[in-house]
Amino acid sequence: GDSVTQMEGPVTLSEEAFLTINCTYTATGYPSLFWYVQYPGEGLQLLLKATKADDKGSNKGFEATYRKETTSFHLEKGSVQVSDSAVYFCALSWEGGSYIPTFGRGTSLIVHP
Amino acid sequence: GAGVSQSPSNKVTEKGKDVELRCDPISGHTALYWYRQRLGQGLEFLIYFQGNSAPDKSGLPSDRFSAERTGESVSTLTIQRTQQEDSAVYLCASRHSSGDRNEQFFGPGTRLTVL
Numbered sequence: 001g002d003s004v005t006q007m008e009g010p011v012t013l014s015e016e017a018f019l020t021i022n023c024t025y026t027a028t029g030y031p032s033l034f035w036y037v038q039y040p041g042e043g044l045q046l047l048l049k050a051t052k053a054d055d056k057g058s059n060k061g062f063e064a065t066y067r068k069e070t071t072s073f074h075l076e077k078g079s080v081q082v083s084d085s086a087v088y089f090c091a092l093s094w095e096g097g098s099y100i101p102t103f104g105r106g107t108s109l110i111v112h113p
Numbered sequence: 114g115a116g117v118s119q120s121p122s123n124k125v126t127e128k129g130k131d132v133e134l135r136c137d138p139i140s141g142h143t144a145l146y147w148y149r150q151r152l153g154q155g156l157e158f159l160i161y162f163q164g165n166s167a168p169d170k171s172g173l174p175s176d177r178f179s180a181e182r183t184g185e186s187v188s189t190l191t192i193q194r195t196q197q198e199d200s201a202v203y204l205c206a207s208r209h210s211s212g213d214r215n216e217q218f219f220g221p222g223t224r225l226t227v228l
Contacts, residue, residue, distance in 0.1 A: 004155075036219075041221065042221050043117065043204060043206075043219030043220045043221045043222055044156075044204070044206075044219040045219070046216050046217075049216075089155065089156070098144075098161050098163065098169055099144070099208065099217070100146065100158050100161055100169075101156075101217070103155040103156040104155050105153070105154055105155040106153075106154075106155055
């Protein structure tokens with residue numbers, strides 16, 4: 001079945017550091033890929049997505065590129081802020097049907113001033 | 114407009130008691146999902162409602178878990194005879210049937226603690 005694997009956290013960075021959170025997936029075919037963010041005490045919010053190979057999703061300075069060769073969708077940001085501290089979830093789902101995503105375990109990001 | 118809301122935000126119960134969790138989806142969203150998020154784990158799909166179709170219950174972990182939704186409105190998730198392993202955050206999400214079909218909008222969750 002489908003699966004999503006994320007790097008284990010927590011990831012601890014200083015403000016303005018470069019961020020990479022790795023995500024790889026296992027699926028038969030080419031699903032849509034997503035990054036969700038969960039701020040403390042809140043529900044998940046869609047951060048960005050890509051629906052086909054080589055697409056780049058971007059939002060709020062974050063970006064991720066759909067790489068079918070490496071079945072990866074790594075999240076990057078050039079300069080993190082304290083306000084980026086949250087848990088980040090990588091997910092995949094399929095067009096059509098129920099759109100029930102398969103989520104990774106989440107990666108906690110802690111940014112220090 | 115208002116987002117997805119859930120109540121209560123926190124629930125502490127004793128082992129063996131029944132609990133009922135509520136989700137108010139975004140108005141007009143025909144699809145509704147329940148997930149369970151255990152500490153340090155990803156989201157575990159529980160159940161999916163789409164309009165008046167029969168719900169997809171394939172993710173419910175046992176017959177102690179059930180959920181209802183009337184039409185395209187409020188949903189309740191009921192856990193009977195709670196066990197300590199049921200302690201988790203229960204998240205609800207809704208999705209519109211058209212437009213950006215893949216995007217789900219999540220509520221803040223209900224944190225359930227079974228003592």
